[in-house]
Amino acid sequence: MTIQTLIDAGIFSLKVTGDPSKNISKVFCCDLLSIAMSKAPAEGAWVTVMGNKNTLAVASLTDISCIILAEGIQLLPDDLACAEREGITVFTTDLPIFDAALKIQELFA
Amino acid sequence: MDENLVFNYTISGDDFTRAGEASSDVKNKLKMMGLDNNIIRKVAIAMYEGEINMVIHANGGTITVEISADNIRMILADTGPGIADIDKAMEQGYSTAPEEVRALGFGAGMGLPNMKKYSDHMEIDSTVGIGTTVTMDIHI
Numbered sequence: 001m002t003i004q005t006l007i008d009a010g011i012f013s014l015k016v017t018g019d020p021s022k023n024i025s026k027v028f029c030c031d032l033l034s035i036a037m038s039k040a041p042a043e044g045a046w047v048t049v050m051g052n053k054n055t056l057a058v059a060s061l062t063d064i065s066c067i068i069l070a071e072g073i074q075l076l077p078d079d080l081a082c083a084e085r086e087g088i089t090v091f092t093t094d095l096p097i098f099d100a101a102l103k104i105q106e107l108f109a
Numbered sequence: 110m111d112e113n114l115v116f117n118y119t120i121s122g123d124d125f126t127r128a129g130e131a132s133s134d135v136k137n138k139l140k141m142m143g144l145d146n147n148i149i150r151k152v153a154i155a156m157y158e159g160e161i162n163m164v165i166h167a168n169g170g171t172i173t174v175e176i177s178a179d180n181i182r183m184i185l186a187d188t189g190p191g192i193a194d195i196d197k198a199m200e201q202g203y204s205t206a207p208e209e210v211r212a213l214g215f216g217a218g219m220g221l222p223n224m225k226k227y228s229d230h231m232e233i234d235s236t237v238g239i240g241t242t243v244t245m246d247i248h249i
Contacts, residue, residue, distance in 0.1 A: 033214035037154055038223045042146070050214045057129035061136060061153040063146070086133075 001107055003066050003089050006045065011093070011103045012068055016080060018089030022065045027101045033058050040064055047101045049073050053082055060086050068104070070097045114176040120160055122169030125213065132157040135174050139181075144249065151247050152181055155227040158220045159185040159243055165210050166190065167241065183228075183245045191237035199225065 004020040006012070025043035030036045031050045040046060040062040048055065051073040059067050066089035069075065074092060075083065083090050093100050116138065118131035136153040156172065163170045167189025175182040192198050199221050206216025225231050228245035235241040 031214065032217050034217035034219035034223075036214075037158060038219055038226065042150060052213060053126040054128070054213055054215065057133070057157065061129065061132055061150075061157045063150055 005107060006066065006091070006104065009103075009107055012091035012100070013093065014089075015075065015092055016083040016088060016090040018066065018083070018087045020089070022089070024065050024104075027104045028064070029097050029101050031097075037062065045104050047097050047104070049097065051075050051079070053079050056083055056086060056088055059088050065089065066091065068093060068100055070095055070100045116174045116176075118172040118174075120163045120169040120172060122164055122167065125164055125210070128161050128164045129157050131172055132160050139176075142176075148181070148247060148249060151227045152183070155224045155245050155247065156183050156185075158223045158227075159183065159245070161215060162220045163187050163189070165206050165216065170240075179249050181247045181249060183247075184242065185245075186240065186242045188240040191239055191241055192233065192235040193237050195233050195235060 001024045003022050007014055007020055023043050024045045026041050028041055028044040029047045031048050033050060033054055036058050042063040043065045045066050045068060046059060046064045047068045047070055049071050051069045068091045070093055072094045120131060121127060132153055135156060136149055139149045139152060163185060167187035170187030173184040197203055201222045202218040204216050204218035210216040224245060229248045230246040232244045
C-alpha cells in the first residue's frame with residue numbers, strides 16, 4: 001500500500017502531501033518520542049497525538065512514510081511549513097488513535 | 110574512499126525545536142553517498158538521540174562525524190554537568206530530564222540505551238563538572 005492509497009481512501013484530512021508514491025509497511029501507534037525513535041518501523045504510518053516539530057524530526061530520521069495526528073490534534077503553521085520542506089506527509093483526524101490505526105489496517109486487507 | 114570524510118557540527122543548547130538538524134544533515138549526506146538504508150537509519154537514530162541529550166542536559170556541544178571506507182564514527186562532546194553514574198544512565202527508563210522536556214515526548218530514559226542499541230560500538234567518557242564525550246561507531 002502507498003500513501004496515495006491512504007489519500008484516495010479519504011478517511012483522514014490531508015494537510016501535507018509529501019511523496020504519495022511512498023510505500024506504507026505497517027501501522028505504528030506511539031506518543032512517546034523516545035520510544036518512537038527506538039521502535040518506529042521504516043515506511044510506517046505513524047498515528048500519534050504528539051504534534052510538534054520534534055515529531056517531524058523523529059519521523060524524518062526513522063524513515064516514517066506518513067504521520068496521522070489523531071484526536072483533532074493540529075500542527076502549528078510553522079511546523080506545517082517544516083513538514084512541507086522535509087516532504088513528510090501529514091494527515092489529521094478527529095478519530096481516537098485506535099480507530100484511526102484500525103482504519104489504516106483495514107486498507108491492508 | 111582513500112581519505113576519511115570529516116563533518117563538524119555545533120549544537121545549540123537553547124533551542125529544542127532545532128535539535129535534529131545536524132542528524133538530518135548527516136542523513137542526507139549519507140544518502141547522497143549511496144550508503145545502505147539500514148546503516149543510514151542506524152546513524153540517524155543514534156546521532157539524533159545524542160544530539161537531543163546534548164540539548165537537554167549539556168547546553169549543546171559539538172559533534173564530529175568521520176566517515177571511512179568501512180566505518181562511521183560520531184564523536185559527541187559537551188562541557189555539561191557530566192554523568193555521575195554511567196551504569197545507571199544506561200538503564201532503560203532512568204532519566205534526569207526536566208518536566209518541560211518530558212511534555213514534548215522525550216526524556217523517558219531511552220536515549221543512551223538507544224544509542225548503544227543502534228551503534229556497533231559505544232564509549233562514554235564523562236567527568237562530573239567537566240563534561241561528557243560519547244564516541245559511537247557504526248560499521249559500513
